[in-house]
Amino acid sequence: MAAVLTGALITSCTAERDAGSRTAGAPARDPEGVEQLGVKVLEVLPHDPEAFTQGLEMAGGTLYESTGIVGRSSVRAGPPGKSPTVRVMMRAPLFGEGITVVGRTLWQLTWQNGVAIERDARTLAELRRVAYRDDGWGLCHQREHDRLVSSNGSSRLTFRDPATLAKTGEVAVTVRGRPVSGLNELECVGNTVYANVLFTDRIVRIDAATGAVTGEIDAAGLLPAEEKKHGAVLNGVAAVPGTDQFLLTGKLWPRLFRVVFIPL
Numbered sequence: 137m138a139a140v141l142t143g144a145l146i147t148s149c150t151a152e153r154d155a156g157s158r159t160a161g162a163p164a165r166d167p168e169g170v171e172q173l174g175v176k177v178l179e180v181l182p183h184d185p186e187a188f189t190q191g192l193e194m195a196g197g198t199l200y201e202s203t204g205i206v207g208r209s210s211v212r213a214g215p216p217g218k219s220p221t222v223r224v225m226m227r228a229p230l231f232g233e234g235i236t237v238v239g240r241t242l243w244q245l246t247w248q249n250g251v252a253i254e255r256d257a258r259t260l261a262e263l264r265r266v267a268y269r270d271d272g273w274g275l276c277h278q279r280e281h282d283r284l285v286s287s288n289g290s291s292r293l294t295f296r297d298p299a300t301l302a303k304t305g306e307v308a309v310t311v312r313g314r315p316v317s318g319l320n321e322l323e324c325v326g327n328t329v330y331a332n333v334l335f336t337d338r339i340v341r342i343d344a345a346t347g348a349v350t351g352e353i354d355a356a357g358l359l360p361a362e363e364k365k366h367g368a369v370l371n372g373v374a375a376v377p378g379t380d381q382f383l384l385t386g387k388l389w390p391r392l393f394r395v396v397f398i399p400l
């Protein structure tokens with residue numbers, strides 16, 4: 137039965153998009169040159185349906201995840217689709233938010249607690265806390281520039297020192313000349329930042345140097361409506377190292393999707 141359900145999910149999620157991907161010609165772009173993309177599901181994996189996902193990142197073969205809600209916040213690590221091998225709960229009043237791995241450590245933001253937590257990436261043990269004078273939302277690491285990129289729900293991305301989290305710059309994110317607000321969970325891939333837009337099934341692909349959106353990804357329909365709880369919105373984007381694949385999930389989603397982004 138599980139295999140049948142999985143097959144049905146993959147078929148329903150990709151049939152329309154696959155038809156578009158077989159169309160000859162250049163990638164679909166709007167008049168402003170913004171590439172229009174969809175998702176093709178490669179695999180459906182289980183995900184903790186009680187995890188209020190706030191941050192998702194792959195490093196090596198390990199999937200790291202940060203979850204929110206005061207009293208239920210955590211950070212966890214393990215193979216994708218399996219029970220975490222390491223899990224650390226966060227005591228109230230902390231509300232867990234975005235995470236990123238930097239070498240042997242992991243940074244975890246908190247929402248409005250005024251601190252960020254540096255952890256051992258292997259054990260997830262807390263190493264230290266630093267002041268964080270902003271709302272914590274998404275976080276990722278641009279290795280080429282050795283800087284962190286953070287979001288706070290606005291239309292701006294902030295660059296930070298990877299050792300201290302001090303601000304080193306920022307960029308306004310726009311699409312067709314208009315600000316893109318609600319930037320949330322982040323994923324850095326080279327000079328590109330992927331950000332999901334809060335309360336939508338939309339992911340934007342951002343040129344971190346200019347803030348211009350170069351692509352819009354429609355991830356609607358991944359999780360069937362009957363499986364969505366209240367507040368179960370898309371909020372987990374993790375690139376699979378060494379591939380063009382991504383892992384996508386959301387708050388309170390019972391499934392994790394391994395996908396590729398394809399032209400519509």
